[in-house]
Amino acid sequence: MSPALDTLSGRVAVITGAASGIGRATAQLFAERGALVVVADIVEKQAEATVDLIRRGGGTAAPFTVDVSDEEEVAAMVGHTVTLFGSIDILHNNAAALDPGTLGQDRDVVSMAVDLWDRTMAVTLRGAMLGCKYALPHMLERGAGVILNTTSTAGLTGDLSRPAYGSAKAGVVSFTRYVATLYGRRGIRCNAIAPGLILSPPALAALTPEQLDTARHNRLVPRHGRPEDVAALAAFLASDEAGFITGQVINVDGGALAHSPGYSDQLRLSGDSHY
Numbered sequence: 001m002s003p004a005l006d007t008l009s010g011r012v013a014v015i016t017g018a019a020s021g022i023g024r025a026t027a028q029l030f031a032e033r034g035a036l037v038v039v040a041d042i043v044e045k046q047a048e049a050t051v052d053l054i055r056r057g058g059g060t061a062a063p064f065t066v067d068v069s070d071e072e073e074v075a076a077m078v079g080h081t082v083t084l085f086g087s088i089d090i091l092h093n094n095a096a097a098l099d100p101g102t103l104g105q106d107r108d109v110v111s112m113a114v115d116l117w118d119r120t121m122a123v124t125l126r127g128a129m130l131g132c133k134y135a136l137p138h139m140l141e142r143g144a145g146v147i148l149n150t151t152s153t154a155g156l157t158g159d160l161s162r163p164a165y166g167s168a169k170a171g172v173v174s175f176t177r178y179v180a181t182l183y184g185r186r187g188i189r190c191n192a193i194a195p196g197l198i199l200s201p202p203a204l205a206a207l208t209p210e211q212l213d214t215a216r217h218n219r220l221v222p223r224h225g226r227p228e229d230v231a232a233l234a235a236f237l238a239s240d241e242a243g244f245i246t247g248q249v250i251n252v253d254g255g256a257l258a259h260s261p262g263y264s265d266q267l268r269l270s271g272d273s274h275y
Helices: 021-032 044-056 071-085 114-142 163-186 201-206 209-217 227-238 261-269
Strands: 012-016 036-041 060-065 090-093 145-150 188-195 249-252
Touching: 012 021, 012 071, 012 114, 021 036, 021 044, 021 060, 021 090, 021 227, 036 044, 036 071, 044 060, 060 071, 071 114, 090 114, 090 227, 114 145, 114 163, 114 188, 145 163, 145 227, 163 188, 188 227, 227 249
Parallel strands: 012 036, 012 090, 036 060, 090 145, 145 188, 188 249
Antiparallel strands: none
16 A cells, blocks of 8 residues: 555544445545444445455455444444454444435425434434444543544535435534534544535436436536545545544535526526536
């Protein structure tokens, strides 16, 4: 491994929602940069597949099956990590309720099923809290630690669908700032990453070609986002290179929220060659 890419050497990282998409790409990149990775996910076989990819690439990883909304399971995840690797240096709360049965029914407030709202909050927001609740004591004992929370641009703006998902992700933003404020002077850094549309498996399954084309035109970077784009930011924020960054929310959205999408569409439809 090149020393320039050895930025996470020996660090112990727990990544939830690591069986596919952003979580898998982040787990692979962390391992490539020297981290010992616990690949945590509710989907056991896919978590094991991520571990296999890491090991075949020469990295160190172990799977752990967890429902992040369940306090006992999250406590067991952290305990297993400390037993296996001796510490926990990085926690990436990346899991969210993205299954079609939840996200696909999250349409509007009037038709919202209360159980759907509660499940979204339990996985996406309570899951992040529980991860911190059980990882923080180990980090505080050592006087150092990095927490990353995956939020979303959906938590920063309103939209015409998925109010439960957006509200849960907005909660993750606020929670990130609280953790950074409460524990910053005790050696803990906490930041949130806000992806825009990333072509992960759930996105590819849920979106039509027309929707993807519209999203592309409403970005300033003329390509679709990839899980590796988010992983690259996560690896930087987890490293000592980001040692003066905490309490921040950083978008990975190709510039989608840097301008008015409506204005972008007007220019495109007018035939402006730049669009």
